[in-house]
Amino acid sequence: MRILAIETATIEVGVALADETGPLASVTARPGRRQAETLHPAIADACRIARITPAELDAIAVDIGPGLFTGLRVGVAAAKALAGGLGLPVVTAMSLEVLIAACPSGLGEVIPVVDMRRGEVAWLMPRSPASTVRVGTPAELAAELAELARESAAAAGNVGPVLLVGDGALRHRELLGASSAPAPVFGGIELAAPPVSSLAVLAIAAMTDGRFCDPAAVCPFYGREADARINWSSRQGRETVS
Amino acid sequence: MESQATASTATPAQTRAIGAGIAPLLGAGDVVLLVGPLGAGKTTLVQGLVAALGGREPVTSPTFTLAHRYPTSPPVTHVDLWRLGHLQEVVDLALEEELDGGGVVIVEWGEAAEPLYGADALVVRLGWGRTDDERTIAVEARGASWISRAAGLSAVAGAGAGTPGEAAVGEG
Amino acid sequence: MTDRGRVLGIETSCDETAAAVVERGRTVVSSIVSSQVDLHARYGGVVPELAGRAHIELTLPVVTDALAGAGLDRRGRSFTDPDGPIGIDAVAATIGPGLIGALLVGVSTAKALALAWDVPFVGVNHLEGHLYAAMLEAPEAELPVVVLLASGGHTLLVALDAPGSYRVLGATVDDAAGEAFDKVARYLGLGYPGGPEIDRLAVSGDAALIRFPRASTAGVFDFSFSGLKTAVVSYVRAHPEVTNADVAASFQEAVVDVLVARTVAAAEEIGARGACLAGGVAANSLLRARFAESFAARGLVSYLPSHAMCTDNAAMIAAAGYFQLQRSGPTPLDAGAVPDLQLRGSK
Structure with a gap:
């Protein structure tokens, strides 16, 4: 089984090809705003390096966020079109899950933190399902970290530090580092963005378990919802008289 | 925390001068919300602002495409929310990505973005004056970073050359 | 291929x-x-x-x-x-x-x-x-033609010299024509999009009641509609008794007047064989009628696209x-x- 994975949720654009043996090829870049310019050549390059044509693929995997809107739309649109145009299923994963998958297991609790900009981050507490993604300020996250440390200490007596990974953790390192005792430890800058090869490996497992969907059903997870109607006071000028 | 200055202008050129006066106060990540009815001079003010930051191309209305970007220093994203009906549509514009990238975002019909950006912004209210050509312009600083620049606001209010000396700056 | x-x-x-x-x-x-x-x-x-x-x-x-x-x-x-x-x-x-x-x-x-x-x-x-939308419906059109492209976001005059070969003659320097329609409509409390609403209401209004300004521009084939929009607001503020129908009719008259006059002038300038409408504003009934009339009077063909185009x-x-x-x-x-x-x- 051959999977092409697309990662554009945060600061990195990545494409990887993988099969049951692991990653076959990957291309990554940190292109700033140029996600749309970078992604498709990276897909072509990764396929060329792996000597696999798109027609030989069995599934497409994509990171659906949370993260930055512009990149998410580029990546999700490409994944839907590739899968639709090739008649393939799509495996979706959240950026926070991919970050967790990239960390070796057994080292302790991992909390992935993605930067949402404008003073907000998204995170996932340990042993929590992906549906419980939290979006809030770094101060709110710091308070949850302190609470977690208290609970763990009360339950087990001795606890190791939690590991914080992702660009949101690095950006707010000072605040989060002082949030709890023992102080959290931080992943390196190579774990700032969800690694696309981790996404590809996750996706192989998901395909094996039958966890995939039709491309038409794939949507980004934005993490910001604002359903309110705009309460216009001045957009209309005169009272209707005729 | 807020601080306010007011002025009135008698011609579009004077409204542009107010925009030019705001320009040097702007830095990476700043939000300017323009509030006022149709024909109050919002786009006119942006014309002066973008030109003062080194913009060369004409500033046309972004109502239809919702956003125009100008390669000024700092780069300006000129946004117009007139067509929008839901706050989510403002969120979808992903303006924080522009702001985080070092840009300045100027928002026409800015009252629609107040729930998102109103706490830390320069709010410029434009209104019709006593005559067809007169406009009133009130510039209000909101949030710590803007309050610290409040001294510059009195100069802005004075930039509508030859206007009555209504400029007043005070903690509100 | x-x-x-x-x-x-x-x-x-x-x-x-x-x-x-x-x-x-x-x-x-x-x-x-x-x-x-x-x-x-x-x-x-x-x-x-x-x-x-x-x-x-x-x-x-x-x-x-x-x-x-x-x-x-x-x-x-x-x-x-x-x-x-x-x-x-x-x-x-x-x-x-x-x-x-x-x-x-x-x-x-x-x-x-x-x-x-x-x-x-x-x-x-x-x-x-x-530009090609026009051509899709008029494959037999003799070139060159002048295309007036007027929509919510753009107002342009283009000379289409041959398939794939064109020149821009002029453009709006501020608001697009369709934007002026939308904004005036909403100001008057009409629905959105404003073009069809103004079109409908104007039928029962007096187009000669208010002489709104026709802005001149530095470029002879350029357009400016920002001042017209402001003039409408200004007039309604000063004459609260005026009916929406009269404002709509007089406003539409001013827009169509400028659009048609500039297109005719452009057609004469480049020696066009015909003229073509494109963009959302091309659905406006007064514009379509005046456009056809003006070019017929000069012995030129006008191409009016279907609504879908x-x-x-x-x-x-x-x-x-x-x-x-x-x-x-x-x-x-x-x-x-x-x-x-x-x-x-x-x-």
Whole structure:
């Protein structure tokens, strides 16, 4: 089984090809705003390096966020079109899950933190399902970290530090580092963005378990919802008289 | 925390001068919300602002495409929310990505973005004056970073050359 | 490219998601536009007016429908021969002008389909698409013609000298004509979009009651509508008793007057054989009548597009993509969206 994975949720654009043996090829870049310019050549390059044509693929995997809107739309649109145009299923994963998958297991609790900009981050507490993604300020996250440390200490007596990974953790390192005792430890800058090869490996497992969907059903997870109607006071000028 | 200055202008050129006066106060990540009815001079003010930051191309209305970007220093994203009906549509514009990238975002019909950006912004209210050509312009600083620049606001209010000396700056 | 020259076009520059299949830049095989109306009926649920999210959800279903209209499944293969060759020769998408978050969805979709099918990608200027919209319905038109492209976002006068060869003669320096319609309509408390509302209301108004200003511009073929919009507000503030019908009629008269006069002057300047309307404002009934009248009086042909070709659609993008592919080849995959892309002329 051959999977092409697309990662554009945060600061990195990545494409990887993988099969049951692991990653076959990957291309990554940190292109700033140029996600749309970078992604498709990276897909072509990764396929060329792996000597696999798109027609030989069995599934497409994509990171659906949370993260930055512009990149998410580029990546999700490409994944839907590739899968639709090739008649393939799509495996979706959240950026926070991919970050967790990239960390070796057994080292302790991992909390992935993605930067949402404008003073907000998204995170996932340990042993929590992906549906419980939290979006809030770094101060709110710091308070949850302190609470977690208290609970763990009360339950087990001795606890190791939690590991914080992702660009949101690095950006707010000072605040989060002082949030709890023992102080959290931080992943390196190579774990700032969800690694696309981790996404590809996750996706192989998901395909094996039958966890995939039709491309038409794939949507980004934005993490910001604002359903309110705009309460216009001045957009209309005169009272209707005729 | 807020601080306010007011002025009135008698011609579009004077409204542009107010925009030019705001320009040097702007830095990476700043939000300017323009509030006022149709024909109050919002786009006119942006014309002066973008030109003062080194913009060369004409500033046309972004109502239809919702956003125009100008390669000024700092780069300006000129946004117009007139067509929008839901706050989510403002969120979808992903303006924080522009702001985080070092840009300045100027928002026409800015009252629609107040729930998102109103706490830390320069709010410029434009209104019709006593005559067809007169406009009133009130510039209000909101949030710590803007309050610290409040001294510059009195100069802005004075930039509508030859206007009555209504400029007043005070903690509100 | 096969002899059929079948191009799949994708248009997501603003708030309509559209896809179409066009052969050799002239024959529309299928064209799907997800306007609000059929959205609710066909795709269900609440549809936001805007861009990004709606396009992400709708582009694939709309592309699927356009392919089905051309007898192809989602994989671009014939329903009658699902293991046969790909039935699309190139994929074109609007790269600008438009809203960045909206454009990126179409561009990313089109480039990915081009990769999936191993066919060329073509990035198209939306405004150039509108020029071909006119041609799609008037393949017999003798060139050169002057095209007045007036929509919510643009107002341009273009000389179309030969297929694929055009010059921009003038453009608005502030507000687009369609924007002026929308804003005046909403100011008067009418519905949105404002063009049809003003059109309807103007019938019962006195177009000669108020003499609104016709702005002159530095460029003889340029337009300015910002002052007119302000003049309307100013007049209504000073005359609260005036009826909406009279304001609508007088306002529409001023806009149409300027649009037709400039187009006539441009046609005479370049020695055009005819003149063509394009863009959403081309649906305005007074503009259509005056346009036809004015050119008939000068012995010139006028081309008035159908409603479907006035508004944003992907058939025009596919057509423009076909001619662009012929003229200058595929667009590289490292192309992005250009939100403020201008129409500069073909050379």
